[in-house]
Amino acid sequence: MVLKIEGKVEKVNGKELSYADFVENYLDRNQPVILTGLTDDWRACKDWVSGDGEPNLRLFSDKFGSSRVQVADCATREFTDQKRLEMSVSEFIQLWISSSSSDNGGADGKPLLYLKDWHFVKEYPDYVAYTTPVFFLDDWLNLYLDKHHMHADPESYQERNEVNCSDYRFVYMGAKGTWTPLHADVFRSYSWSANVCGRKQWYFLCPSQHHLVFDRYMKAAVYNIFENVCKSKYPKFEEAIWLECTQERGEIIFVPSGWYHQVHNLEDTISINHNWFNGYNISWVWDLLLREYHEAAGYIEDLRECDEFEGLCQRNLAANAGMDFRDFFIFLIRFALANFVILYQITSSKGFINLSSSEASQFFLFNLKNIKCITLKMKSEAGWQNCGIAAIDLAETIEDQSFVDFCDSLGRTYSMMYNLIGVNFSQIKTLLDHEQTSVLYPYGSHIYNPDDLITFLDHAFKLIGCES
Numbered sequence: 001m002v003l004k005i006e007g008k009v010e011k012v013n014g015k016e017l018s019y020a021d022f023v024e025n026y027l028d029r030n031q032p033v034i035l036t037g038l039t040d041d042w043r044a045c046k047d048w049v050s051g052d053g054e055p056n057l058r059l060f061s062d063k064f065g066s067s068r069v070q071v072a073d074c075a076t077r078e079f080t081d082q083k084r085l086e087m088s089v090s091e092f093i094q095l096w097i098s099s100s101s102s103d104n105g106g107a108d109g110k111p112l113l114y115l116k117d118w119h120f121v122k123e124y125p126d127y128v129a130y131t132t133p134v135f136f137l138d139d140w141l142n143l144y145l146d147k148h149h150m151h152a153d154p155e156s157y158q159e160r161n162e163v164n165c166s167d168y169r170f171v172y173m174g175a176k177g178t179w180t181p182l183h184a185d186v187f188r189s190y191s192w193s194a195n196v197c198g199r200k201q202w203y204f205l206c207p208s209q210h211h212l213v214f215d216r217y218m219k220a221a222v223y224n225i226f227e228n229v230c231k232s233k234y235p236k237f238e239e240a241i242w243l244e245c246t247q248e249r250g251e252i253i254f255v256p257s258g259w260y261h262q263v264h265n266l267e268d269t270i271s272i273n274h275n276w277f278n279g280y281n282i283s284w285v286w287d288l289l290l291r292e293y294h295e296a297a298g299y300i301e302d303l304r305e306c307d308e309f310e311g312l313c314q315r316n317l318a319a320n321a322g323m324d325f326r327d328f329f330i331f332l333i334r335f336a337l338a339n340f341v342i343l344y345q346i347t348s349s350k351g352f353i354n355l356s357s358s359e360a361s362q363f364f365l366f367n368l369k370n371i372k373c374i375t376l377k378m379k380s381e382a383g384w385q386n387c388g389i390a391a392i393d394l395a396e397t398i399e400d401q402s403f404v405d406f407c408d409s410l411g412r413t414y415s416m417m418y419n420l421i422g423v424n425f426s427q428i429k430t431l432l433d434h435e436q437t438s439v440l441y442p443y444g445s446h447i448y449n450p451d452d453l454i455t456f457l458d459h460a461f462k463l464i465g466c467e468s
């Protein structure tokens with residue numbers, strides 16, 4: 001079957017694009033774009049590539065050979081993904097070199113191996129392979145995971161799972177012919193992906209069309225858009241209208257939330273990929289979580305009358321979606337508190353910034369308002385009421401070193417984006433000292449449920465002197 005391809009992804013010179021224009025045209029409109037000119041000075045683009053433009057495989061064996069990584073066998077499907085193997089980087093490189101003499105994409109029985117989801121930055125924090133372009137700095141997911149765990153209840157998660165969720169900054173490496181099946185990204189996050197070397201072909205389907213690649217029960221999506229897609233199983237597949245593009249070496253692609261995409265490496269390719277979300281797409285994350293929650297509940301419908309029902313649903317949700325309601329709620333509380341603390345600090349630095357005119361202050365307010373919006377949605381969700389939410393004590397959180405470090409890195413990141421100077425974010429602990437507790441939390445510092453967070457946020461808006 002021939003795909004209906006009716007458009008190309010726009011290509012824009014990233015050096016000539018302002019952050020505000022990126023937000024307006026792509027982030028807020030949830031549209032894909034390829035950005036050029038942003039990787040020229042990356043160490044990865046020099047050290048990881050040989051003179052002939054091919055991946056410098058020897059460097060990976062020599063420098064990072066002992067790292068344990070996940071490798072997809074692109075020729076073998078396992079459920080909705082490719083079969084995964086675990087091996088060291090040097091084993092992967094050896095297999096790559098030994099199969100590179102054949103050029104027929106696994107057809108001769110040799111596996112087509114694709115190293116994916118390597119948490120390179122986490123593993124080698126001192127090896128600065130690249131710097132995240134300003135367009136992608138407002139990344140709540142990775143900023144949070146650098147200082148906190150997503151799962152508050154470690155007993156219910158396997159060690160392996162925790163390692164896999166330690167951050168969402170990855171290196172991908174694969175020979176020509178390796179590929180990624182059709183999918184939308186984890187948490188319905190955004191992603192960005194930079195080609196250090198090699199080229200990729202992308203096929204995109206916008207969210208309003210995604211039902212076309214699902215079966216009639218909306219349970220399973222097409223795995224490979226180029227295999228013989230069964231018309232009786234996927235009756236509307238032929239109606240789907242795709243966007244495509246070729247991403248060249250050094251180019252970065254922005255993948256918007258909820259867009260299904262399939263990706264093929266046209267040459268031996270190394271890429272850097274991040275998944276991320278922020279105030280513009282956080283509602284996608286909650287909507288997905290809610291959908292997956294109802295799905296998890298549906299599977300154990302016959303246990304609905306049991307006391308453990310909600311607990312089981314949440315456990316299954318965490319296993320399937322990467323977080324449960326409680327993880328997401330705690331994430332929102334910490335994020336709200338950090339944004340408030342920074343904004344409070346900015347607005348209370350006498351004469352430093354005029355709230356109404358400050359771009360940065362508007363940005364923190366935007367974050368807080370989006371968090372309130374999601375919290376209002378959470379509040380109206382009945383399943384939420386019975387899932388045993390533990391309290392967070394805001395006063396205690398502010399004293400917690402991980403949280404202080406989190407505010408500090410948030411402050412630094414946003415300073416970079418908005419050229420804030422003169423605000424010392426490491427002073428957060430002393431700024432919000434005990435005398436101010438009654439001012440900060442007149443209704444008590446414990447957050448038990450969405451109502452409490454909304455009360456806190458409304459009070460915070462008043463303190464900062466703005467309408468919620």
Ligand SMILES: O=C(O)CCC(=O)C(=O)O
Nearest residue numbers: 179180191193255263273
């Ligand atoms: O590069 C690939 O193979 C897949 C990347 C991807 O799906 C993404 O960045 O969202």
